[in-house]
Amino acid sequence: MNPSIADIRKDYAALSLLETDVAADPITQFGTWWQQVLDSQVLEPNAMTLATASADGLPAARVVLLKNYNEQGFVFYTNYQSFKAMHLEENPKACLVFFWPELERQVRITGLVKKVAGAESDAYYNSRPEGSRIGAWASPQSQVVPGREWLDAQFAAKRAEFTGKEISRPPHWGGYLVQPVVVEFWQGRPSRLHDRIQYSLQEGGEWKIERLAP
Numbered sequence: 001m002n003p004s005i006a007d008i009r010k011d012y013a014a015l016s017l018l019e020t021d022v023a024a025d026p027i028t029q030f031g032t033w034w035q036q037v038l039d040s041q042v043l044e045p046n047a048m049t050l051a052t053a054s055a056d057g058l059p060a061a062r063v064v065l066l067k068n069y070n071e072q073g074f075v076f077y078t079n080y081q082s083f084k085a086m087h088l089e090e091n092p093k094a095c096l097v098f099f100w101p102e103l104e105r106q107v108r109i110t111g112l113v114k115k116v117a118g119a120e121s122d123a124y125y126n127s128r129p130e131g132s133r134i135g136a137w138a139s140p141q142s143q144v145v146p147g148r149e150w151l152d153a154q155f156a157a158k159r160a161e162f163t164g165k166e167i168s169r170p171p172h173w174g175g176y177l178v179q180p181v182v183v184e185f186w187q188g189r190p191s192r193l194h195d196r197i198q199y200s201l202q203e204g205g206e207w208k209i210e211r212l213a214p
Contacts (some may be wrong), residue, residue: 010188014104017187017195024185025207026199027071030107033185034069040103049097050076052087060087066098067124073179074109075116077124080172086142088113094178103135104188111180121174133167134158184212 025027037045046066053059060083068075071080074096078084096109115121125133138155145151180201187195196212 011031013188013190015187016189017197019197019209019211022170022185022197022209024209026109026185027069029185029199030069030183033103033105033107034067037100037103037105040100040102045100047098048076050084051095052084052096053091053093054087055090060084060151065179066096067175073111073177075120075175075177077121077173077175079136079139080115080174081141081143083142088176094176096178099129106184106186108182108184108186109178109180111178114177116175116177118174122169123171124175126170130167134162136173137162137167137170141183161177166189 021212023032034045044065047063048066049061050064051059051061055128056126062084064076064078064084066074067077092112092113096107096111098105098107100106125136134155136188138158141150182201183199185195185197185199189195192214194214196214198212200210202208
């Protein structure tokens, strides 16, 4: 055991989370916490870990950015030919994790995944900076490439190609919606006796709220 790692710990004591404090559904509860995160000026508040798995169960995780949420679920955008997209094609389920250490909070969302409508992907794509739009065309995401110089050359070529033209959304790029079936809100508490409130979607569409042991 590496003692310098094993001895790293923080005792959480800032806030609490009780069953009487939470909303009847997780999207409303997420909205409450989301506003508090924004008010706290957390760095990269929309950064979330996205975990996926292949059809044979091999997992992978990476950090992506939340770009929208509503009563249907949580939306992020990516290349549809990327490694994560291949996983989602084989196994359209995912888990999202937000960690906001400044508020000693975590949210874990497990759900079913589907592509968003093309018009929704178009609207977000067209709101992106020009460089990001060109980059979506230039980068064969997750594929092996010869080097940085090759990537820069691809970007320069695409920029020249689109000079004076509309930079339309690539057909291989768009959004995914994670539709939650289980959502857990975690609030750090002293002595590792953290508050964990879990929402589970029931057959009738209602949410069951339960406390989990830390």
